[in-house]
Amino acid sequence: MSASSPGEQLHAFAERLYPICRSITGNGVRRTLRIIGERIPLSINEVPSGSEAFDWEVPLEWNIEDAWIEAPDGNRLAELGRHNLHIVSYSEPIRATVDLAALRHHLHTLPAKPDLIPYRTSYYRRQWGFCLSHRDAEALEPGKYHVVVESSLAPGSLTYGECFVPGRSTQEVVLFTHVCHPSLANDNTSGMTIATELAAWLASEPRRFGYRIVFAPGTIGSLCWLRNNEHGLKRIRHGLVIGLLGDPQPLTYKQSRRGNRDVDRIVPFVLRNLDASSRVIPFEPYGYDERQLCSPGFDLPVGRLTRAVNDGYPEYHTSADDLSLVTPGKLEESLEALKQIVTALEDDVRYINMCPKGEPQLGKRGLYGSMGGSSPADAQRAMLWVLSQSDGHTSLVDISAKADLPLASIKQAATQLEAAGLLKQQEDPAPPANEQ
Ligand code: ZN
Secondary structure, eight states: OOOOOHHHHHHHHHHHHTTSOOOSSSHHHHHHHHHHHHHSOOEEEEEETTOEETTEEOOOEEEEEEEEEEOTTSOEESOTTTOGGGBOBTOOOEEEEEEHHHHHTTEEOOTTSTTSOBOOBOSSSOOOOEEOOHHHHHTOOSSEEEEEEEEEEESOEEEEEEEEEOOSSSOEEEEEEEOOOSSOIIIIIIHHHHHHHHHHHHTTSOOSSEEEEEEEOTTHHHHHHHHHHGGGGGGEEEEEEEOOOSSSSOOEEEOOSSSOSHHHHHHHHHHHHHOTTOEEEOOOSOSSTHHHHTSTTTOOOEEEEESSOTTOSTTTTBTTSSTTTSOHHHHHHHHHHHHHHHHHHHHOOEEEESSOSSOOOSGGGTOTTOOOSSOHHHHHHHHHHHHHHTEEEEEHHHHHHHHTOOHHHHHHHHHHHHHTTSEEEOOOOOOGGGOO
């Protein structure tokens, strides 16, 4: 039996996470984090119901055992056991008999996509409801319907997980993905899968920065994390919110709120070199946890990497966002892009030319024509570019972009020049989080 490809392994992990009934609190998130914790070291944080997170409050914990509607003919429909999307997330418990007209007030459908089940939540308004295909809802006959929602809303806690990979520097890169959606493959499962595998890769060798990978419910979860970590935010040098990474659309970078942070320069540089169809879009206050992380009170240098943009794909928040939309190939491509982004963040170093008056004589230092690699001419050019640009302000990523030479060649040239005493690395500047 041949080993499965990295993309197939990613997809297999997504298949484990997809069936779990998640919400912003409850055992679905805990089960999810336990599975992620089998792969990477994860610290689990529980934030009690009623805790304040800035202008928000952690709600009661919601858990669900089962839910269904029994039709007048005795058949069951909208059964939770058939699809997690059938129940409106945070539905309160109920056991009642209602007529069709009353039932319809609690049914949610998508008339424009009559075969799909929509995804609906009601975190902050107490109600109950079912989601089903418009076609099934239209076919309901008049009569008495028995509705059962076996759920609980009780004081408990909100759960988030965090994996920290230490680096040489005290500065950190934060990576955020949301973990609150039930049985939606691209919007949720793909982000968790990629973030898990990226964390495992990050921990596999020494790094310049510390990496903090956070798996939290959207909005209230990231606000709880921000509240618990507010004192340490100045250590954040770069950040990315990641999700929606398995669909067929090209990789898309959404800029930080200010749009001019280092991450806004480095990620588009990597994507440009990877895929000419990749996109860069400006910040907007709609989307995922970048809304909280970039809010003016935190103003973190955090961008976002996705493929599709928010609701910009037809399967968004419907039962069609399933494991067939997310492909091994796209998952693997997304993970590879993130590895290259990390490499570029780590290599984005500034040097000073220690022999800046004229060109240093490379021959007498054994550097002229001495380099290996497939193209000695390119290696020579890389050296000249690094020497000419190393004024303490221009980073290796900038030099690679200007010279149109691979970052790896620029980095190799800098390493050799530094070993020959011709370059000196600039210290990492102070964390930029609070600069204005
Ligand atoms: Zn969503």
